[in-house]
Amino acid sequence: MTPQVVIIGAGFAGYNAARVLTRKHARQVDVTIVNPTDFMLYQPLLPDVAAGIVNPRHVALSLAAAFPQVRLLPGIATGVDAGDRVVRYADTEGRPRRVRYDRLIITVGAVNRVLPIEGSTVHSHGLKGIPEALYLRDHIIRQVELAAVAESDEERRARLTFVVVGAGYTGTETAAVCQLFTRSLLRRYPGLEARWILVQYADHLLPELRPYLQKTAERTLGKRGVEVRLNTSVAREDADGVLLTDGEYVATRTVVWTTGVRPDPVVESFGLPAVRGRIQTDEYLAVTGHPEIYAAGDVAAVPDLVNPGEITPMTGQHAERQGAAAGRNVAASLGLRAARAYKHHPLGFLVDLGGWKAAADPLGIPLSGVIAKAITRGYHLYSMPGNRVRVAVDWALDALLPRQTVQLGLVSADAVPLDSADPEISRRIV
Ligand SMILES: Cc1cc2nc3c(=O)[nH]c(=O)nc-3n(C[C@H](O)[C@H](O)[C@H](O)COP(=O)(O)OP(=O)(O)OC[C@H]3O[C@@H](n4cnc5c(N)ncnc54)[C@H](O)[C@@H]3O)c2cc1C
Secondary structure (H helix, E strand, C coil), X not given: CCCEEEEECCCHHHHHHHHHHHHHCCCCCEEEEEECCCXXXXXXXXXXXXXXXXXXXXXXXXXXXXXXXXXXXXXXXXXXXXXXXXXXXXXXXXXXXXXXXXXXXXXCCEXXXXXXCCCHHHHCECCCCHHHHHHHHHHHHHHHHHHHCCCCHHHHHHHCEEEEECXXXXXXXXXXXXXXXXXXXXXXXXXXXXXXXXXXXXXXXXXXXXXXXXXXXXXXXHHHCCEEECCCCEEEEEXXXXXXXXXXXXXXXXXXXXXXXXXXXXXXXXXXXEECCEEEECCCCEECCEEEXXXXXXXXXXXXXXXXXXXXXXXXXXXXXHHHHHHHHHHHHCCCCCCCCCCCCCCCCEEECCCCCEEECHHHCCEEHXXXXXXXXXXXXXXXXXXXXXXXXXXHHHHHCCCCCCCCCCCCHHHCCCCCCCHHHHHHHC
């Protein structure tokens, strides 16, 4: 019987696990993917979708087109029965289903991490998927249009104030590209100006990156007029604004919440050993005590052989490579090739700062401005598994033509709650 490999989740890690298994072992294993959508989402370009630069369809990579031989089960895994080697899942119409496996790869990624701050889950939105990006784009346009006809200065100011909480990759890039988006929207309304505030609890932007990238981002955003509030957080949030921990109450209708991610809480129900909410694996990506189950990407606590004693950080770079390594080591566990321990030296980091600006340190070489921007975009095109021409054309059109500024009305605020984080669980995992 052909061994059955089931992959839960088709993001960076799951996609690459499937790629290795189907390219190298197509005749030797049957691969099944359980995933809520029929595409792999290229998350790093979501800020460009929110700013109306990249078409949302172009960051969605069709799984059926990439892997015609893979069985795709659209749904959400709800449990793993390791004894019987069965995954339980709810299909996209909510019906309970089961699928049997010989080898399982868990790559369900992460969800928004929300801090237990009054009002934050009610009045903020995140940026983790296409619906959030489309909602944010429409919301920004709507605020500008309503500000133009506001009946008081107070209302106008609040509508034109945009607050981003958390300055990791997502927050910094979102503030950078969306601030420029509001500038292009406001060309139609001379005299109006937007205020962007980036709130960061640490003493630098991008705390996980090298100082050169932090300083370049701070300088670029500062020069452009984004107010960077370091060592500051949110004390309380309500429908009219946010109270910052430095005591200032900022009237606003827009709070983008990007205080990081935490492993998908569904893994708690899988009953597997965990480290800070992430599934514990060895350096071969095999789950501790379960040699037939592998985990990779944001959801996995993988020993970092480059920094002994640490686990690898939650980044696309690691997820992509761990997914491929999990695919390879699953094949090895079936006797098809040799297993290899996972070890990766990051190749450098890239931060898109909007317009012609970026900060990058490929192979440790510090770069900024247009060169960094070209490298950042080149890297994304290289790293995206498909739709490269479409995305490149989107960028080219954005450079040549005025940005399209109509609302699409596809996503309501209710459809994109920030409640993927349960404050109780966040408290336990932080
Ligand atoms: C806006 C943004 C910008 C980013 N920019 C960068 C960057 O510039 N560089 C970088 O290195 N990283 C970046 N990241 C982080 C990077 O995208 C993640 O580290 C990476 O996506 C993690 O890959 P993954 O495969 O573990 O999870 P994901 O890519 O999140 O994939 C998880 C998959 O599992 C599915 N899933 C979830 N729950 C279930 C379930 N119960 N059953 C079945 N399927 C499930 C999801 O739908 C998804 O398809 C960014 C993230 C965001 C949100």
